[in-house]
Amino acid sequence: MMQRREYPMTGDVLYSGTAACGLRVRVLPKKGFTGSYAVFATDYGGTYRRFVLDGQEMDTPAGVAHYLEHKMFDLPDGENALTILSSRGADVNAFTSTDITAYHFQCTEGFEENLRTLLHFVSTPYFTEETVEKERGIIEQEIHMGEDSPGNANYYSLLGLLYQKHPIREKVIGSVESISRITAETLYQCHRAFYRPSNMVLAVAGDVDPEDVLRIVDEELAPADPERPQVLMESDEDLVPAETRSVLQMPVSQPLFLIGAKILPEKEGPALCRQDLVASLAAVMLAGQSSPLYHRLYEQGLLNRRFDCGADRSRGVAYEIFGGESRDPEAVFQALCEEIRRVSEHGFDPALFERMKRVAIGGNLRVMEDFEDVCVSLASAEFDGYCYLDMPAISMELTLAECEDFVRTWLQPERLVMSIVQPPEASQA
Amino acid sequence: METKRVQLRPGVWLTYVMEEKFKTACFSVSLLSQLCRDTASMNALIPYVLKRGTNQSPDLQAIQERFDNLYGTSVDPLVFKSGEIQSSGFYASFPEDDFLPEGSDVLRGALSLTMELLLSPATRGGLLLPAYVESERENLADQIAARVNNKRTYAVFRCMEEMCRFEDYAIGRYGDEESCRSIGYRKLSRHYKELLQHAPVEMFYCGRAPFRKITEILSDLTATLPRGELDDEIGTDIRMNSVEEEPRITEEHMDVAQTNLVIGWRLGECMEEPDIPALYVFNAVFGGSPNSRLFLHVREKLHLCYYASSVLDQVKGLLLVSAGIQRENYELARDEIFSQLRLIAEGQISDVELGAAIAAIVSDMRSVPDSQASLQSFCTAQVLRGLEFGPEELAELAQEVTAERVARIAQSVVCDQIYLLSPEEGDEEEEIQEEEAEETT
Numbered sequence: 001m002m003q004r005r006e007y008p009m010t011g012d013v014l015y016s017g018t019a020a021c022g023l024r025v026r027v028l029p030k031k032g033f034t035g036s037y038a039v040f041a042t043d044y045g046g047t048y049r050r051f052v053l054d055g056q057e058m059d060t061p062a063g064v065a066h067y068l069e070h071k072m073f074d075l076p077d078g079e080n081a082l083t084i085l086s087s088r089g090a091d092v093n094a095f096t097s098t099d100i101t102a103y104h105f106q107c108t109e110g111f112e113e114n115l116r117t118l119l120h121f122v123s124t125p126y127f128t129e130e131t132v133e134k135e136r137g138i139i140e141q142e143i144h145m146g147e148d149s150p151g152n153a154n155y156y157s158l159l160g161l162l163y164q165k166h167p168i169r170e171k172v173i174g175s176v177e178s179i180s181r182i183t184a185e186t187l188y189q190c191h192r193a194f195y196r197p198s199n200m201v202l203a204v205a206g207d208v209d210p211e212d213v214l215r216i217v218d219e220e221l222a223p224a225d226p227e228r229p230q231v232l233m234e235s236d237e238d239l240v241p242a243e244t245r246s247v248l249q250m251p252v253s254q255p256l257f258l259i260g261a262k263i264l265p266e267k268e269g270p271a272l273c274r275q276d277l278v279a280s281l282a283a284v285m286l287a288g289q290s291s292p293l294y295h296r297l298y299e300q301g302l303l304n305r306r307f308d309c310g311a312d313r314s315r316g317v318a319y320e321i322f323g324g325e326s327r328d329p330e331a332v333f334q335a336l337c338e339e340i341r342r343v344s345e346h347g348f349d350p351a352l353f354e355r356m357k358r359v360a361i362g363g364n365l366r367v368m369e370d371f372e373d374v375c376v377s378l379a380s381a382e383f384d385g386y387c388y389l390d391m392p393a394i395s396m397e398l399t400l401a402e403c404e405d406f407v408r409t410w411l412q413p414e415r416l417v418m419s420i421v422q423p424p425e426a427s428q429a
Numbered sequence: 430m431e432t433k434r435v436q437l438r439p440g441v442w443l444t445y446v447m448e449e450k451f452k453t454a455c456f457s458v459s460l461l462s463q464l465c466r467d468t469a470s471m472n473a474l475i476p477y478v479l480k481r482g483t484n485q486s487p488d489l490q491a492i493q494e495r496f497d498n499l500y501g502t503s504v505d506p507l508v509f510k511s512g513e514i515q516s517s518g519f520y521a522s523f524p525e526d527d528f529l530p531e532g533s534d535v536l537r538g539a540l541s542l543t544m545e546l547l548l549s550p551a552t553r554g555g556l557l558l559p560a561y562v563e564s565e566r567e568n569l570a571d572q573i574a575a576r577v578n579n580k581r582t583y584a585v586f587r588c589m590e591e592m593c594r595f596e597d598y599a600i601g602r603y604g605d606e607e608s609c610r611s612i613g614y615r616k617l618s619r620h621y622k623e624l625l626q627h628a629p630v631e632m633f634y635c636g637r638a639p640f641r642k643i644t645e646i647l648s649d650l651t652a653t654l655p656r657g658e659l660d661d662e663i664g665t666d667i668r669m670n671s672v673e674e675e676p677r678i679t680e681e682h683m684d685v686a687q688t689n690l691v692i693g694w695r696l697g698e699c700m701e702e703p704d705i706p707a708l709y710v711f712n713a714v715f716g717g718s719p720n721s722r723l724f725l726h727v728r729e730k731l732h733l734c735y736y737a738s739s740v741l742d743q744v745k746g747l748l749l750v751s752a753g754i755q756r757e758n759y760e761l762a763r764d765e766i767f768s769q770l771r772l773i774a775e776g777q778i779s780d781v782e783l784g785a786a787i788a789a790i791v792s793d794m795r796s797v798p799d800s801q802a803s804l805q806s807f808c809t810a811q812v813l814r815g816l817e818f819g820p821e822e823l824a825e826l827a828q829e830v831t832a833e834r835v836a837r838i839a840q841s842v843v844c845d846q847i848y849l850l851s852p853e854e855g856d857e858e859e860e861i862q863e864e865e866a867e868e869t870t
Contacts, residue, residue, distance in 0.1 A: 010452065011528060032450035035796040086719045087781065089788030091796075108795040137732035144687035145735055145753050148580045251683050253574035290497050295489045304568045306575075325575070355497035362501030362524040365452040369801075424684070 002027065002210045009361075009392045010368050014378075015210035016387075019217040022198035022226050026378045027210035030371070036111045036206025037371040038104060040122050041379035043201075043228075044194035045099035046172030047314060050232040053193045057232065060190060061181040062167075063139070063174015066096040068187050070135050072103065074126055081121035090114050098168055098314040100380050101194075104372065111208060112216060119202070119220040125191040127184035140176050150252045150421045157246040158258040158321070161417040164242060165234040168317050193229045197221055201382045203375035233316050239264070239415055246419040255422040257329035258321060259336060261415045263311070265318035268385035270394060277395050279311030279320055282406045285348050285356060286339055287322055292349075293339045302326050302335070320411060329420050337413035344408045353400045364392035430798050432808075432819065433640055437632075437648050440659040444808050445643055446635040448798070454525055454636025455801040456540055457507055458547060459518040459809065460628040463663045464510050464597050470604025471612055471620045472517040474562075474569050476506035478617065480519075481561040482551035495542055500524050502539045504546060510602045511813045512665030512744030516631070517624075519543050520805070525637055536638055537646060544650040548625070557621065562614035570609040573601065580850060581736075584689035585751050588848035591679050592693040596668060598745050626657035633808060635801045667700050667746045671845035680849040688756040688851040692766060692844065693749050699841035700746040705816070706790075706826040707834040712741045713786035714835055715773060716750055720785040722769035727752060733762050744814060748842055756851045763847070774839035778832040786835075787827050794824040 002015035002025070015027040049060050072094070073081045085092040090107035103122050107114050146152045156171055163169050204213050239262055263279060266272040287293050287309045297303040307324030326332050368374060374388070381388035431447040462472055486492045496502050502523035509516050523539040551558055577583050586601065593599040603609070630651075634643050676692075696708075716723035716739025727737040737752035754762050797803045797820040807820060818826070 030450070033799050035792075035799045082719050083725075083785075086789065087785035089785075089792035091789075091792065092719070106792075106796065108792045134732055138728060138735050141687065141733075141753055141755070142735035144755075145581070147686040150578050251685070252578050253576075254571060256578075290493050292490070295493070298489060299564070301564055301567065304571065306572070325571070355494065359497050359501035361529065362453075362499075365524045365528050366501070366522070368452055371799075 002214055007389045007392070009396075010365055010389075012368060012389060014387070014389050017210075017214050019197065019214060019221065021217070021221040021223045022196070023217055023221060024201045024382055025214050025217055026201065026203045026382070027208065027213050028203075028205040028374065028378070029208065029210065030206050033207055034108045035106050035371070036204065036208055037106045037375055038115055038118060038202065038204045039102050039372070039375040039379055040104070040118050040202050041100055041102035041200060041376070042194050043099070043199050043383040044101050044190070045097050045314070046170070047098045047167040047233065048194070048231050049167050051193055052230040052232070053189055058189060058193070060186055061174060062170045062178040063172070064182055064186055064190055065101055066173050067135065067139060067179055067182050068190050069094050069096045069101050069103075070139060071127055071132060071187055072122055072125070074131050075121055075124060076126045081117060085114055085117055088114060096172055098172055100376075100383065102376055102379065104375065106372070111206065112212070115204075115213070115216055116220055119217060122195065123221060125188055125195070127187045129184050132182065132184045132187065136179060139173070139179055143173055143176055143179075146171070146173060150250045150256055153248055153250060154256055154258050154323075154419050154421045157248055158260045158417065158419040161241055161243055161246055161419055162260050162262050162319055163317065164238070166317055167233060168314055196224045196229075198224065198226045199228055201379040203378040205371040205375050231315070235316055241415070241417045244417045248419075248421045249424045250421050252421055252423050254325055254327055255329050255420050256323070256325045257332065257418055257420050258323040259333055259416055259418045260322075261320045261411050261417070263318040263320060263410045265313055265316065270386045270390060272384050273381070273386045273391055274394050274398070275318070276311055276313060277391070278398055278402050278406050279318065279410075281356060281398060282403045282411070283309040283311060283320055283322065285352055285403060286343065286407065286411075287336060290352065290355060290359070293335060297332060297335055302328055302332055329418060333416070333418050337416065340407060340411050340413055343404065344412075347404050348400060350400060353403070357396070360395045364395060435644060437644065438651055438654065439656050440661070441630045441632070441651055441654065441656075442812070443632045443634065443644065443647060444812065445640050446633075446804060446808070447637070447640065448635055449637050451636070451801060452525055452528055453522055453801070454536065454634070454638070455520065455522045455805060456543060457518060457520045457633045457805055457809070458543060459507065459516040459631045460624055461631060461663060461813075462515050462517070462624065462628050462660060464513045464515040464600055466597070466600055466605070466608065468620065469515060469600045470569065470573075470609035471617055472515050472624065473508045473603040474565060474609065474612060474617065475517055475621050475624065476508065476519055477565040477569055478557055478561050479546050479550050480504070480506060481565065482558075483545050484549045484551060485545065487551040499535050499538045499542070500529060500533070502535060502542070504539070504543050508602055511810055512742070513597050514663050514665065514813055515602065516809075519546060522801070527637065536636070540646050541650060548653055552618075556618040557614050559614040562612065562617050566609060566612050569603060570606050573603050573606045573609060576601070580683075580685055580687070580689055581751060581753065584691045584848060584850040585749060587679075587681065587850065588691035588693050588749060588846055589747070591677065591848055592672075592747070592846035595672065596666065598665070622655075626655045627660045629659055629661055629663070630654070631809060631812060633805050635804055665744050668695060669697050669700060669746070669843075671695055671843045676844040676847050678847045680851060682851055682853045685850065685852050687753045688759065688849060689751065689753055690759060690762060691749060691751045691848045692763070693747060693846040693848070694842040694844050696741070696746040696748055696838070697841035697843045699838050703743065704834055704838070705743065706823060707830045707838055708741060708743055709790045709823070710783070710786050710827055710830040711773070711835045711838040712739055712748075713789045714778060714782055715739050715770065715839070718786060718789045720782060720789070722773065723750065723752070723766065726769055727762060727765050731761065731765060733758050733765075737762070737766070756854075759849065770839055770842070774836055776832055776836040778835055783830075783832050783835065787830060790827040791824045794820040794827070
């Protein structure tokens with residue numbers, strides 16, 4: 001049986017249940033929509049490199065979660081799930097992040113058949129040395145594509161400044177060297193450890209019957225080991241960074257910068273959700289589009305519209321992030337530090353806080369429009385121990401004082417680091 | 430879904446879509462003009478300057494406070510080109526009043542603010558403020574220059590630019606950096622006034638409000654829009670054949686790890702009377718889906734790349750293929766791409782792949798009404814092309830496309846340009862280019 005719960009703030013209803021195999025199932029019925037969307041996700045990402053399997057400690061190469069995601073589409077008998085699903089018109093894809101791997105499709109017809117295929121292929125590991133080998137060339141090209149992305153390069157160099165030990169330092173996709181050590185055996189082990197239904201979530205949105213979804217899962221997936229895998233991750237406790245600057249040179253039109261600060265994340269549950277919301281709101285009030293600092297820097301020509309700020313998090317790590325492009329990133333950094341000092345002493349403008357609450361009311365409605373985002377967020381919030389649809393209500397409970405406390409606790413200027421990607425000429429000047 | 434189209438004032442059109450399933454509504458307003466080098470960056474710059482402040486709310490802070498108070502309404506500059514028509518205006522997204530505290534009227538507030546931005550800018554002596562023009566001019570020029578940051582889209586742009594170098598289509602939607610940097614506030618103010626007078630205006634609304642309410646509000650808000658003689662002779666010049674008999678080859682080098690290969694074709698004679706459903710299906714068969722020839726052969730069989738895909742510009746009549754490869758695999762990738770196209774032209778299309786391509790197009794079209802942004806861009810594109818059918822009709826028509834009709838498109842295309850963005854490698858460039866030119870003949 002699925003449990004029904006209403007969320008009056010956004011007018012949504014969510015059905016939740018656990019299938020016999022241990023898979024958590026979440027369904028968001030959406031009347032009037034033609035397309036249905038499903039994501040089958042596992043609590044496993046690029047940073048989960050060390051874990052315990054059958055009592056033995058495993059240490060896998062960087063890039064293995066992503067490599068596994070590529071190879072999951074292969075089925076025995078030379079069949080391929082991507083081909084099967086897309087030949088029915090379904091728009092199917094997958095992604096691997098630092099702490100989640102998700103397989104998803106969107107379709108306008110044949111939802112039930114497509115859902116069965118999704119559940120089946122993600123639960124059917126089939127790898128041979130030959131098929132694993134043939135993927136290497138494709139992934140190498142994906143690695144090179146990432147190397148040419150200044151945003152990507154900058155992001156990893158920021159993480160490198162923030163974290164000395166945590167595996168978030170390393171690219172989810174791995175390197176040409178690290179993926180050369182991945183074999184069919186590695187993939188089987190990782191699949192066995194992390195792709196058990198009890199470690200996964202199925203989230204569905206669309207004009208579908210929630211009980212049907214649960215029934216299909218029960219028919220497709222056999223009961224499995226209810227235990228969750230034990231992940232081993234080095235943690236970084238030191239909040240003051242060893243290095244505060246990194247500069248890379250790449251063919252870009254003007255310097256791109258990312259400013260970050262480490263936050264120690266709450267363990268899990270609604271407290272973690274609340275911390276994320278406070279972290280984002282504090283960033284937005286410090287430097288977002290409505291902040292006095294942004295207006296000032298914009299008018300001085302130090303920032304443009306391509307500026308964003310907020311908070312990001314992965315298992316065991318969280319950080320505040322401010323990023324954009326500027327002819328003078330150091331000036332932006334100094335101005336941000338000054339604003340942090342000012343807010344630490346005098347607090348935020350209460351009128352700004354009230355406006356941001358109104359913005360949050362509209363924002364909560366807006367995020368619910370994107371099925372893909374909602375389903376992925378439903379899954380990842382489950383892995384963090386809370387229900388994503390509780391987020392709007394929690395966002396309304398935030399207080400001005402906790403945002404100010406957040407700034408004083410986590411954003412002291414000596415904790416801030418900055419990573420810059422700049423055109424080669426800029427360094428010679 | 431109820432759709433209506435009405436002319437509110439001379440040359441001011443509204444496409445109205447009634448849809449109750451969303452929690453937010455959207456509204457866009459676009460000023461249309463012929464894409465040309467002299468005016469492209471001015472047209473593009475206008476909404477950015479206008480967004481800096483209005484008569485009533487003359488600076489960023491004042492404007493932003495109004496967006497915030499409208500529950501996070503966003504109004505963003507929307508600049509695009511469709512063939513050789515340039516469109517410049519705003520796209521607004523705002524929460525439906527039904528979800529907000531009783532008595533809210535965000536609908537009226539958001540539409541009014543969007544039109545206020547368009548029609549009542551902050552001015553001094555009747556001219557746009559020099560400080561705003563200068564600052565947004567530099568921002569826009571920087572944004573044009575930042576095209577180089579994304580190597581894949583940059584390579585596609587450069588291929589198209591080389592391919593259409595004798596046509597206005599080569600101009601990017603924001604114009605070029607150099608002409609952008611030379612825009613002064615007097616010139617821009619004059620141009621803004623002319624644009625308001627002469628440009629056909631396309632508006633789009635999708636949400637829960639009844640048709641009458643929207644037309645009343647918008648008739649009111651457009652009452653002050655000056656209307657002169659309309660520029661309604663705007664359109665796209667379609668070139669059917671390649672510029673030279675053999676495809677031109679351009680290779681550029683940069684400090685990159687991967688080579689981006691882009692190949693451009695003219696769609697050719699089939700553009701005389703375009704078989705629109707077949708064009709969609711052709712692209713899905715060739716390189717527009719995971720069941721396509723390019724994905725299955727260039728990526729899955731030969732493992733040459735992570736991505737190899739095709740896009741069509743049906744308005745201008747272009748086909749572009751892009752792939753990220755190692756430089757030493759260039760000939761192999763190129764030959765495979767051409768060979769797959771030739772097989773399609775020969776009619777070697779299996780029922781399975783045709784069925785998959787049709788299913789992909791049907792699904793794409795049927796999901797258009799699930800997203801307001803997709804609806805807005807689909808409806809606007811149809812209007813600009815003078816086409817009347819909606820996504821559902823296109824889905825129906827796609828199901829009747831045969832292998833023969835797909836083959837006909839492949840037979841019609843003419844390769845015009847090959848472009849490579851590749852890693853720096855010293856002095857060998859010229860030699861390589863000569864060698865390649867020979868090989869493709």
